[in-house]
Amino acid sequence: MSEALTPERLRSLTPLNVLSEQQWRELRRQLVPQPVLAGQWLFRRGDQARLTYYLLAGELQLEAADGRQQRLVAGSEASCHPLSPSLPRLQDARALTDLSVLVLDSGTLNRLVTWRLAHQDLLLELGASYEELEWLERLLDSPLFARVPPANVRAMLERLQLVELQAGSTVLREGEAGDCCYFLKSGRVEVIRGTGTERQVLAELEVGACFGEEALLAERPRNATVTVVEDAVVLRLARRDFVALLKEPVVNEIGLGEAARLLTAGAQWLDVRLQGEYERAHAVSALNMPLQLLRLKARLLDRSRTYLCYCDSGRRSASAVFLLSQLGFDGYGLRGGLDALPEVQREGLLCESGAGYLVRSGGRVERSG
The missing domain is CATH 2.60.120.10 (Jelly Rolls)
Incomplete structure (x- = not known):
């Protein structure tokens, strides 16, 4: 039946x-x-x-x-x-x-219900302060904010700076240093990588989307340009506020011992370094999804699985965990990265070399040749 x-x-x-x-x-x-x-x-x-x-x-x-x-x-x-x-x-x-x-x-179910009721109270509280709440409702519907306490959301909203932009203007430019991130309140913007014949449109963002955060997480230059397609209003959040209010409650880091326990329970290593770095040495059965490709390839991952991200310094893996949270996945970063491990632990973890594992649709994993 x-x-x-x-x-x-x-x-x-x-x-x-x-x-x-x-x-x-x-x-x-x-x-x-x-x-x-x-x-x-x-x-x-x-x-x-x-x-x-x-x-x-x-x-x-x-x-x-x-x-x-x-x-x-x-x-x-x-x-x-x-x-x-x-x-x-x-x-x-x-x-x-x-x-x-x-x-x-x-x-x-209990986590989702608790989060929803807590944020409904916040929306009711803010109703008198904001003329339009649709963008905020969309923002709070992001899986990322399921992990952000309502008090942090309230503090974040108090620190946002409104910026009005005309069609054709540039919000972020690839290669520049990052000192803030943005939320799209209205209008349309697109994410572009490269210039001239190498120019590639990666995505058009929806109202409520956060962008520019990857440079803050990885402490690296902007990896893409964001331009305005249709007159837009964005909300700017400074680096220090982003780190304190969003990164800290979302980017969970663990040591090697806790990682071993999670692996036993079915978690999966996710190597977010470049393919060349991965092929020199990687963890047993680790999937390789370089950070710059993770947003595009995340649809191939299994949402029922927990992913343990690692890189050399821990910065790229922090970006990966934040991105996975935005997309509704559970993830942890290896605290301090591979560089923080004693030599014997590092050598024990990175015990495979050469071509590794490929992920297919539905999270199915194949050993590459």
Whole structure:
């Protein structure tokens, strides 16, 4: 038995109904109805799995320890709430008919709901101060801001400087030093790399987009030019405020010991150095995605996986972690980079050389020749 999981159906489920469409996209791998055959147990009393269940189709029976029973029918008001949400479970759940259920990771759901409610309060608070909140709503819908505390967002908004730009003007220029980043409030801008016959348009940014942050993270010159396609309004954030309010809560760094624990749990090394650096020596099974290509190739990564980024100094890996956060991935940087490791640890980590591993669509990995 299957039940179409439409946006309307999602909006009928509590607390999914408070999430934004961007947050539903973050959950999309989990938004797949699961079949349960009549007579099967969905869960038993005492179960402690951190999962949230919703009944989408069919009928089931909940039975408490004292024998009290509750018959639950899909489409009823009660079915719009999680089934036996307390842990450990206080009830048995058995399918009376073939069922369709939605099963979500409770930790992820709780994080998204908490973030959404906290930022809704912020939007209400700011409603009297900002004439137009659409750009801010789009900004806060970025996966990046799921990791930024509301207090930091509030402080950031107080420090933004508004800049009006005409079509054809340049906001950032490739090769220049970076002392700030920007958020696009209105209009259209495009990101360009190279000049003349080497000129390449990399992207056209949407309202709410952050740009110029990579030079601040890596402490390197701008790696692209940003020009205005249609009259625009941007908001400028100085380097020191960017580092204190956005980078510090988002760019998580770990040591080699913690990295080993995460690898055991299924994490993946991501080498963000140049291909030549990677081929000289790299970590076992590490994927190579040079920082300048990461934004273009990130669609090939697996969103259900945690990526451990490394480079020589730690600067490129910090940029990579920030970028992955913007795109909705979980990532950590190796603290201090390879240069900070004792020689014996560095040699133990970088124990492979030559061509390595290629990532394909859907996160599938192949060993290159």
